[in-house]
Amino acid sequence: MQIERIEVTPFGGQSPGTSGLRKKTRVMMEPHYLAAFVQSIWSAIDGVSGKTLILGGDGRYFNAEAIQLILRMAAASGAARVVVGQGGILSTPAASHLIRKRGADGGIILSASHNPGGIDEDFGIKFNGANGGPATAAVTDRMVVASQAIDHYLMLDTPDYSIDLVGQGKIGEMSVEIVDPVADYAEMLEELFDFDKIRGLFAGGFRMAFDAMHAVTGPYATEVIERRLGAAPGTVMNGTPQVDFGGRHPDPNPIWAHALMDVMYQENGPDFGAVSDGDGDRNMIVGPSQYVSPSDSLAILAANAHLAKGYRAGLAGVARSMPTSRAVDRVAAAMDMPCYETPTGWKFFGTLLDDGRVTLCGEESAGTGSDHVREKDGLWAVMLWLNILAETGKGVGDIMSSHWATFGRNYYTRHDYEAVEVDRANAVMDGLRAQLGMLAGQTFAGRTIDAADEFSYVDPVDGSTASAQGLRLSFEGGGRIVFRLSGTGTQGATLRVYIEDFINDKNALDGDVQVMLEPMIALADRLARITELTGRDGPDIRS
Ligand code: G1P
C-alpha cells in the first residue's frame, strides 16, 4: 500500500454555499474534482492526522464511490479512525449525533439535501465540526482559500473497503468502523420523547403517514415509527432509499410531497402526516386536510415542547433564521424567553446552542431542531409533534386553531423563482437595494413601511459577523417582505421572496394563505419589479 501524491491545479468555484459544496453530479465526478475539495477540507482543519471522523451520506448517486475516495484520502493523510454508516448511509442529524456521541473531531456528510439525485442531478459534500454542526464561516473560508491554492492531494493506493457489514477493520494504519446508521440515533430519540405515551396513541387507533421519499429517512422512520412505536406496517411510504430518490425531488414541500398531500387531503385520511428530505434534516407536517407551515410548526413546538420528556424543564430560548415568520417571536415574548434572529443556514444556530442560549431553533425552509444535535432534524420534529399530540389528546387542526387564537396568526408564504439568469436576479436585488434608504415612512396600497434594510448579523457569542443576508421591508401592523438569493442552487440564481402578514382578527384566522397575502404579494412585485426584471409571470414554487 502506497501513498500517492497526485498533482492538481485549482478547479475554481469550490466555494461551499449555505450548506456545503453542491454541484452537478457529473462535475463532482470529474477526475480529481472531489479529491481536490477533500484535500482542501484537510487543509482547513489543520490536517486530518490523528483525528477521528464520522462519514456517511444520504445514499444518492455517487455516494458509495465518494465514501471510498474519502476513506483512501483520510488514510493517506494519517487519520486515526473513520466511523462509517453501514452502506455509506447516515442522515445528517444522525451524523451530527454520532460526532457528538463519539467525541469525534468532525465528520463528512455527502448530500445535496433536498436537491434531486442521479448522474444528471446534484451531489454535495459538507464538513461538520466537533460540536456536530456545519463548519463555521471561518473554517469554510479556509476551505475556499485552500481550494484556490491546491497543487496536490494524497491518496492511499488500496482496494475498496467493504462498508456493507457492521464491524471493525483497517485501511493501512487507519481504523475503520462500520456502524448501524440507525441504532444510536433511535436510542437518542427514546431519551427525548415519551415512547410509551406515543405507543399508546398508536395502540388506540391513531393513524399516520410518513413519506420517506425514497431517501435516507426510510430506515430511520421504519425502525422508530413502525417497529418501536408500533404504528401500522405501511405507515412509512417510499421507505426504500434509492440513488435517484425514485426520480423525485426529495423536498418536503406541498408540491414535491404531493403523494403525502394526496393521502392527507383525502376523506377519512390519517390523523397525522409527515415527510422528510434527502438527508433527513427537514420536515413538513400535515394534519387531516391541513398543511402546517414550517414557521407555524416552529412556533407550536416552542409553545408546547415542555410536554415532552426531554424538554420538561422548559426552553432556555429560541432562534429563527431571519426570513422565517415571526410567529415564534410571539411565543417567546409570551413565555418570557429570549428569541434570536440569525442569518439563513443552520451554522448560525451553532454558537447559540453551544452557549446554552437557545434550546429550540428553526427555519422557514422546513428545518426545526434543538440542542440535542447541531443540525436540523426531521424525524426529531415529527417525534415532538407526536409527543404533543399524545400528551394533549388533540388533533393537529385543534392545536393550530388554539395556537392562533392565543397568539394571532402570522400568515406566511415563500415564493421561489428558480434558475433565473444571474444578471436578472442581481438586477432585482440591486434595484431594491438602491431604494432601501428612501422606503421607510412611505405608504403603498395603504401599507406603511416602517423599516427597510439589508440584514447583517453580529453573533452575540463569538462576535463574528455576516453581511448582505437579505433585504427586509417591514410594515406597520406586523407585515414583512424579505428578498434574498439562494445559496444552495446549482443552476442560475434562485430568488426567494418571503411574505408575511400578521392577523389577529378572530374571524380571519382560517383564511387561504395566498389569498390573505395577495396585497402584500402584489406589493413585493411592485417594489422589486420582479415580473419586469426577471421576465417571469409568477414564482415556480409557492410554499
Ligand atoms: C436553503 C434554505 C435554508 C437552509 C439551506 C440548507 O438555503 O433556504 O433555510 O438552511 O437551504 O438546507 P438557500 O437556498 O435559501 O440559501
Ligand code: ZN
Ligand atoms: Zn436536508
